[in-house]
Amino acid sequence: MYVAVKGGERAIENAHAWLAEERRGDPSVPELTIAQIREQLSLSVNRVMAEGSLYDPDLAALAIKQARGDLIEAVFLIRAYRTTLPRFGASAPVATADMACDRRVSATFKDVPGGQVLGPTFDYTHRLLDFKLAAEGETPPAPQREADPAPVPHVTGFLNQEGLIEEAPHDDTPPPDLTREPLKMPADRSLRLQALSRADEGFTLGLAYSTQRGYGRNHAFVGELRIGTVPVEMEIPELGFAIEIGEVTLTECETVNQFTGSKTEPPQFTRGYGLVFGQTERKAISMALVDRALRWEELGEDDTGAPAQDAEFVLYHADNIQATGFLEHIKLPHYVDFQSELELVRKLRRDVQSTQTKEAAE
Amino acid sequence: MTEQAYNFAYLDEQTKRMIRRAILKGLAIPGYQVPFASREMPMPYGWGTGGVQVSAAVLCPEDRMKVIDQGADDTTNAVSIRSFFERTAGVETTTSTAEASVIQTRHRVPEMALSEGQILVYQVPIPEPLRFLEPRESETRKMHSLEEYGLMHVKLYEDIARHGHIATAYAYPVKVEGRYVMDPSPIPKFDNPKLSDCAAIQLFGAGREQRIYALPPYTSVVSLDFEDHPFEASKPDHPCGLCGAEDSYLDEVIMDDAGGRMFVCSDTDFCEARRLAGHKGKDAA
Numbered sequence: 001m002y003v004a005v006k007g008g009e010r011a012i013e014n015a016h017a018w019l020a021e022e023r024r025g026d027p028s029v030p031e032l033t034i035a036q037i038r039e040q041l042s043l044s045v046n047r048v049m050a051e052g053s054l055y056d057p058d059l060a061a062l063a064i065k066q067a068r069g070d071l072i073e074a075v076f077l078i079r080a081y082r083t084t085l086p087r088f089g090a091s092a093p094v095a096t097a098d099m100a101c102d103r104r105v106s107a108t109f110k111d112v113p114g115g116q117v118l119g120p121t122f123d124y125t126h127r128l129l130d131f132k133l134a135a136e137g138e139t140p141p142a143p144q145r146e147a148d149p150a151p152v153p154h155v156t157g158f159l160n161q162e163g164l165i166e167e168a169p170h171d172d173t174p175p176p177d178l179t180r181e182p183l184k185m186p187a188d189r190s191l192r193l194q195a196l197s198r199a200d201e202g203f204t205l206g207l208a209y210s211t212q213r214g215y216g217r218n219h220a221f222v223g224e225l226r227i228g229t230v231p232v233e234m235e236i237p238e239l240g241f242a243i244e245i246g247e248v249t250l251t252e253c254e255t256v257n258q259f260t261g262s263k264t265e266p267p268q269f270t271r272g273y274g275l276v277f278g279q280t281e282r283k284a285i286s287m288a289l290v291d292r293a294l295r296w297e298e299l300g301e302d303d304t305g306a307p308a309q310d311a312e313f314v315l316y317h318a319d320n321i322q323a324t325g326f327l328e329h330i331k332l333p334h335y336v337d338f339q340s341e342l343e344l345v346r347k348l349r350r351d352v353q354s355t356q357t358k359e360a361a362e
Numbered sequence: 363m364t365e366q367a368y369n370f371a372y373l374d375e376q377t378k379r380m381i382r383r384a385i386l387k388g389l390a391i392p393g394y395q396v397p398f399a400s401r402e403m404p405m406p407y408g409w410g411t412g413g414v415q416v417s418a419a420v421l422c423p424e425d426r427m428k429v430i431d432q433g434a435d436d437t438t439n440a441v442s443i444r445s446f447f448e449r450t451a452g453v454e455t456t457t458s459t460a461e462a463s464v465i466q467t468r469h470r471v472p473e474m475a476l477s478e479g480q481i482l483v484y485q486v487p488i489p490e491p492l493r494f495l496e497p498r499e500s501e502t503r504k505m506h507s508l509e510e511y512g513l514m515h516v517k518l519y520e521d522i523a524r525h526g527h528i529a530t531a532y533a534y535p536v537k538v539e540g541r542y543v544m545d546p547s548p549i550p551k552f553d554n555p556k557l558s559d560c561a562a563i564q565l566f567g568a569g570r571e572q573r574i575y576a577l578p579p580y581t582s583v584v585s586l587d588f589e590d591h592p593f594e595a596s597k598p599d600h601p602c603g604l605c606g607a608e609d610s611y612l613d614e615v616i617m618d619d620a621g622g623r624m625f626v627c628s629d630t631d632f633c634e635a636r637r638l639a640g641h642k643g644k645d646a647a
Contacts, residue, residue, distance in 0.1 A: 008441040079402040084368065182397035182572040185500045312498055322570045325407030326487070332409065332439050335613055336432045336469045336628055340531035340550040342614065343598060348525050 023068045037061035046278025052078030053198045055248050055277055072320050079321055092242050094230040096252045101228035106155045108221050114152030155224035156254050165269040196287045199318035207308045208286035216293040216306030223256035227279050251276050253284040257292050262300030371418040371451040381419035388576035393538030395489050400572040411569030413485035417466050426454045428462035433470035433628035459631050471553040473610045473632040476562035484547045486568035491535040491545040511543050522591055536583045552597045552611045558583035600625040603645030605636035
């Protein structure tokens, strides 16, 4: 029994000890280092940083190690740590147009200024298990060339020159902070984007996929997907100007969506936007599709009742730490509630049975 | 965890201030759900993060804390939350209801009447009593502000029409000071009468749903009902097998695989105190 009287404390301690042993696994196998996880499981590290809303590859790697590779558990460790950190201030908005791109592709134009750069992608790999990796051989170095110093402008900017895509007007309103204020409905776009950026990858992917299959369809093209590093700058009050405090890797996706016009808007292309920490392109593309679906109201589209169009549904259920906590809490003892249900069901059954006997007698 | 690295009772003072403001607002408007910027806690959402944040905000070093889950001090999650406050706040803990100044609870109200100066903190999973009638937060907030509770009465009426009884056994909705309909958290309806006119401060924290609400001492709390179907605080129709109490809420414990069962007080402190005072039930050894 897991509530043996007065035994709870020792049971918990013993469970933790066993967990630690299981985490380590067979001690004759060398232990993973944080650096190994950070360098060789970098996409896991990226996901944990994105959904944990904390850019720190070493801490993310530590969380993955501690969580035995359970990424949602690792995200949880990072979130719980993040919330204890003091806030010194906010950085200036990062300029993704100046990104040093490792990867940059557009699906809407064959070639664009700045070029198509495939970068380190799985896209055209054949998904055949590589047994050479099991033999732990060294990887030959990839061919290199000098990076092109030319600017890599945003692709949607070209469409904008013709007025073919909706304007994205400059707005200096400070965005609300999801982590410091309770989520309020209706949520404006900046709040929705914030929530989506840290949303569960699987949930976001499923919703985005549902829009492609017709539940809130919005015909998305990947106008541009770029992955690379951007400097982070922060204004220091004592100095009176912004200084660079570090750099982060980001994935940005801008979708171009067909739009035949509505009562309020002319026919034009519309935008969906995704921006996520790290190399996380599945998440960034999904985010852009869901963002576009959630914009139905401001674009004067019809509400088709699709889940991806429903901001309350999406935002209240996209956070995997909230979801997993509440889901798993049903493992906790509920015998008081269950007892009251037992009494009720017994009572209702008695009533039904006595009515049936009476009817049979009649 | 390096306890020294954290502030008293884990949360930083700014966060506590934000939570205390929400608590004060809640006390000023009994039964109203105050949104607050719930923090991620080092325990999962759904496991008492709302209650833990409220407790952390009200705890003082001289407090003595009691934590119960399902009425018991020794259930695993109660043990875990108690040890969290022992580590992060260093407060004294107790299992005695009378000696505790702050009691955090999940799913029960202690059997013993609380006194002035005590604070009872409830863990709340879904703070919105109208949630299962209307899933949208934007709608339910409107319904509360317009005092539009017809939907709830229709639901209770439909229960009676269909089953002859109101088919809600726990988290039974209440009306506070004739104004707000409130979810008392998933306590059995047996406990509902204890909320009304209580001498202690009652605070409700829902972490995942980011809501705090409160009942100041001696607030009127009425369980919703109809004149011809009055509310009834029901419990298993047995005395406690260990202490013989006839008026306490009971857990049903399965004893063997032949259907043998035993009924015991869910409030372990209440039961123990009675046994120490010489009361004996039929199953007591």
